[in-house]
Amino acid sequence: MIVSQKEEQKYSDVYIIKVKRKKYKIYVDKSNEKLEYGDYVNLKVELLPIESSPGNYKETSKVSYFKLQGIYGSFKGKGNIQRTGRIKWNLLVYIQKVRQIIINKARTILPEETSEILLGIILGEKSKIKESDISNFKLSNMSHILAVSGMHVSYIIIGVSFILKKLPRREMQIISIIFLIFFTALTNFTPSVVRAVSMAIISILSKLLHKKDDFLNSIFFSLLIILLYNPYLLQNIGLQLSFFGTFGIYLFMGNFKELINKFANKEIADILALSMSAQVMILPITMLEFNMLSMSFILSGFVATFLVSVIFLYGVINISISFISLNLSKIFAEPLNVAINLLSKSAKYIAELDILKATTKTPYILFIIIYYLIVLIIKYYLILSKKPKNEMRRYEKKLLQIINWRLIYILQIIVLLVAISIVVYDNVPKKMQIYFIDVDQGDSTLIISPKGTSILIDTGEDETRVYKYLLNRRINKLDYLILSHLDVDHCGGAMYILENMKVKAVVTGTQFESSNYYEQLLEITAKKEIPLKTLESGKTLCLDSDIRFDILWPNSKEIIYNSLNNNSLVCKLSYNSFSMLFTGDIEEIAEKEIIKLVSQDLLKSTILKVAHHGSNTSSTKEFIEAVNPKLALIGVGLNNKFGKY
Numbered sequence: 001m002i003v004s005q006k007e008e009q010k011y012s013d014v015y016i017i018k019v020k021r022k023k024y025k026i027y028v029d030k031s032n033e034k035l036e037y038g039d040y041v042n043l044k045v046e047l048l049p050i051e052s053s054p055g056n057y058k059e060t061s062k063v064s065y066f067k068l069q070g071i072y073g074s075f076k077g078k079g080n081i082q083r084t085g086r087i088k089w090n091l092l093v094y095i096q097k098v099r100q101i102i103i104n105k106a107r108t109i110l111p112e113e114t115s116e117i118l119l120g121i122i123l124g125e126k127s128k129i130k131e132s133d134i135s136n137f138k139l140s141n142m143s144h145i146l147a148v149s150g151m152h153v154s155y156i157i158i159g160v161s162f163i164l165k166k167l168p169r170r171e172m173q174i175i176s177i178i179f180l181i182f183f184t185a186l187t188n189f190t191p192s193v194v195r196a197v198s199m200a201i202i203s204i205l206s207k208l209l210h211k212k213d214d215f216l217n218s219i220f221f222s223l224l225i226i227l228l229y230n231p232y233l234l235q236n237i238g239l240q241l242s243f244f245g246t247f248g249i250y251l252f253m254g255n256f257k258e259l260i261n262k263f264a265n266k267e268i269a270d271i272l273a274l275s276m277s278a279q280v281m282i283l284p285i286t287m288l289e290f291n292m293l294s295m296s297f298i299l300s301g302f303v304a305t306f307l308v309s310v311i312f313l314y315g316v317i318n319i320s321i322s323f324i325s326l327n328l329s330k331i332f333a334e335p336l337n338v339a340i341n342l343l344s345k346s347a348k349y350i351a352e353l354d355i356l357k358a359t360t361k362t363p364y365i366l367f368i369i370i371y372y373l374i375v376l377i378i379k380y381y382l383i384l385s386k387k388p389k390n391e392m393r394r395y396e397k398k399l400l401q402i403i404n405w406r407l408i409y410i411l412q413i414i415v416l417l418v419a420i421s422i423v424v425y426d427n428v429p430k431k432m433q434i435y436f437i438d439v440d441q442g443d444s445t446l447i448i449s450p451k452g453t454s455i456l457i458d459t460g461e462d463e464t465r466v467y468k469y470l471l472n473r474r475i476n477k478l479d480y481l482i483l484s485h486l487d488v489d490h491c492g493g494a495m496y497i498l499e500n501m502k503v504k505a506v507v508t509g510t511q512f513e514s515s516n517y518y519e520q521l522l523e524i525t526a527k528k529e530i531p532l533k534t535l536e537s538g539k540t541l542c543l544d545s546d547i548r549f550d551i552l553w554p555n556s557k558e559i560i561y562n563s564l565n566n567n568s569l570v571c572k573l574s575y576n577s578f579s580m581l582f583t584g585d586i587e588e589i590a591e592k593e594i595i596k597l598v599s600q601d602l603l604k605s606t607i608l609k610v611a612h613h614g615s616n617t618s619s620t621k622e623f624i625e626a627v628n629p630k631l632a633l634i635g636v637g638l639n640n641k642f643g644k645y
Contacts, residue, residue: 001087002039005100007127016071017041023070028077037100038093040085045075049638055438056465058362058472060235067232095185099123102186105322106315109333114340118315120146121308124187131463133344138290139351141279141297145308145343147238148187150196150246155312156183157200173204191226191233192242198222199246215250219243237289241282248281249274251379275301280375284368287360291471294357296350303350307343311336359500361474366418374411426474427452432547432575437469441613441637442489445582446473447573449547455480457582459493466493467500477502480543484584485509485568486517498524505531507541509551509569512558535569537597547575552598559590565612566590572605579604581627583611583618591623603627610634 003023004016012027015035026045035041050073054061066073087093103125107115117133119125126134126146137143144151160179164172180197187193199218206213223243226233233239256273264272275297286292314336322329350356430450437444439460446469447455456478459466470476481503483491494517497503506525511518511534525532535541536556541549553570568584581603586594591611594603608629611618613636624632 002035002037002041005037005096006034016069022072025066025071025074026077027074028081032077032081033083035081035083036086037096038087038090039083040087042082042084043080044078046078048074048076050074051638056469056472057435059438059469064232064235068230068236070230092185095182099186099188102319105319105326105329108326109318109322109329110337110340113344114337117146117340117344118311118336121312122148122152122315122319124148124190124193133347136344136347136351139292139294139296139357140347141294141300142304142347142350144241144245145304147192147241148190149192149238149242150199151304151308152312153180153183153193153196153200155309156180159313159316170208173208177201177204191236191239194226194229195219195222195239195242195246198225219246219250237285240285244281244285245278248278252277252280255382271301271305272298284363284371287363288368291360291362291468292357293360296353296356299350299353299356300347303343303346307339307346311339311343314339359471359476361476362472364422367422370411370415370418374415377411432578434580435473436633436635437466439465439489439493439635442492443484443584443609443613443635444493445609446470446475447547448475449544449575451544451546453479453543453547455482455543456497457482458484458490458584459497461489461492463493463496467497470497470501477504479504480507480541481505482507482549482569482571483521484570484582485564486511486515486521487564487585488517490584491517491521495520495524498528498530503528503530505533507533507535507569509554509567510534510536510556512554512563512567515564541571547573549573550602552581552603553586553590553594555593555597559593561589562587568611570594572602578606580607580609581605581629582609585612585618587612587615587617588620591618591620595622595626600626606630608632 001018002015003018007014008030009027011030013030013032015026015028017024017026027048028043050062050066052061052063054064102123103119106119109115110118113130113133116125116129120129124147129146134143134146137146156179157176160176161172164175167175180200184193184197199222202218202221203213205211226239253273256276257269260269260272279297283293286294318329318332318336321332430448432450433446433448435446435448437446437460439462442460442462443458444460444466445457447457449455454475454477456466456470459481470478478497478501481494481497483494483506485491486508498506498521506521508521521532524530533541535551537551537553538555539551541551543549550572551569552572554567559566565585566587566589568586568590570581570583570586570590573580573582603626605627606629608624608627608631610632614634
């Protein structure tokens with residue numbers, strides 16, 4: 001049975017199917033008819049292999065990703081799908097149908113960009129939001145707006161209470177619980193929503209049963225519910241941010257309010273205290289997951305408080321009106337459109353305030369442990385310092401005395417030693433390192449010289465994958481970015497790296513034709529004042545005293561046939577007795593020219609990066625014999641559209 005809506009990818013459509021109570025992901029040809037949640041289907045499939053280890057350093061493996069989603073494996077559909085029937089009655093199917101109707105109505109009422117942001121706010125549906133918008137929300141500390149959580153749940157409780165205010169309190173609370181459960185299903189049981197709804201239901205039940213509502217019991221009981229359903233969700237970033245943020249508010253909200261009340265009125269103090277107390281606990285997570293240290297939450301807190309509440313409530317009302325009259329809802333949609341545009345522009349403006357944010361290398365786990373220890377010790381000190389001495393136990397008096405000065409000194413020394421150790425480790429000379437980065441169907445190689453010179457050759461197609469990889473390797477600047485040619489699978493991530501990371505110089509081969517990517521490269525290097533070196537055969541690039549690149553191709557004469565690939569930059573890395581040949585996407589015609597032009601001694605290399613992803617148009621016998629490598633490496637994507645490797 002199909003248990004998801006269609007997800008459109010570049011080469012196929014993707015569904016989640018359930019077979020004997022187990023979920024699987026299935027990739028089908030785009031020519032198949034659209035299927036709906038609840039359809040029974042019959043089709044031939046091929047089991048796809050799942051990489052048990054992550055493709056890159058500190059990436060999430062496919063196995064872990066599937067476990068997070070509760071998926072057991074993936075299939076590739078062979079031939080056409082046969083629809084054999086549809087489930088007659090199932091509450092989840094009905095709720096999914098309602099969800100799809102809401103999505104369709106929102107996309108009918110509003111323009112494409114604003115409708116997708118609205119769906120993100122009210123349903124957590126982010127599949128068609130522009131990457132630039134998602135990036136702006138993330139950089140402005142407003143990504144929680146698109147991940148339905150506690151803020152949205154509180155709006156629902158307020159809205160239901162307002163509508164049902166004439167009902168007896170007990171009946172109103174029971175209906176609120178039913179509506180919250182329905183909303184959780186409507187958002188596909190997102191972990192952050194389950195956390196918020198669980199805590200809200202526990203709070204309502206405690207009032208119904210005349211029991212005291214305890215925060216710690218509520219938050220850990222909601223975590224227990226989630227982990228009983230799927231223990232792997234402990235790794236879910238949305239769940240981590242939701243729990244740590246809520247825990248931070250519980251621990252520090254009062255302390256920050258007390259501090260800020262001295263300088264601001266109550267409303268401003270509440271907003272700032274809420275944002276700051278959440279940030280204290282989620283700071284290491286944002287550094288670990290997003291490589292970002294940002295103060296933009298000071299501005300985004302005000303934007304979220306005023307704009308999101310209006311958009312959420314007005315959006316729900318307007319979509320509700322559309323069930324009665326679509327034309328009437330379109331008339332009232334313009335103020336909603338204006339509010340969403342204002343939110344989007346505010347996120348973009350805050351995201352572009354470089355003064356409020358800094359990119360960080362991925363922190364060491366030891367740093368995170370020390371950070372949380374310090375935070376908890378500070379909180380414990382604040383609790384003890386306000387407790388009357390005559391009510392303190394003997395060990396509390398002793399702890400207060402220790403924390404008050406001795407422990408602070410000890411922690412300062414520990415932090416200083418850890419910081420010095422990290423700096424020394426990052427800068428001590430090491431052996432030359434060459435990393436071949438998994439970018440699926442594409443090429444990307446990172447080289448770090450013994451003296452710490454960093455060289456990136458190509459970036460793959462994905463905009464942010466290599467950027468994140470570099471930060472995970474604790475590299476936040478590049479000495480050289482070398483682009484073999486400006487084809488998307490080799491330079492798709494280059495512009496993002498140039499925009500967000502310090503790059504000392506960009507190197508590429510002679511360009512015989514203009515392209516969209518080349519125009520972008522010229523524009524961004526000029527804007528950032530980054531030297532752009534265009535090289536051809538016969539030139540040498542000396543990076544430091546031990547490493548050099550000999551440029552073997554292209555020469556001044558263009559190869560007309562398949563010009564972009566065949567005029568790729570071909571360069572040879574030499575380090576002492578070791579060498580490696582990088583070949584871009586050259587084909588047979590270019591290989592023959594290189595054999596004529598370059599001496600055999602210069603062409604011979606220890607390692608060959610095979611041209612054009614191992615395509616049958618490249619790697620002629622004569623070229624392989626001339627290079628005579630001990631090892632050959634092919635950059636190719638698993639199950640790519642060109643066939644298996």
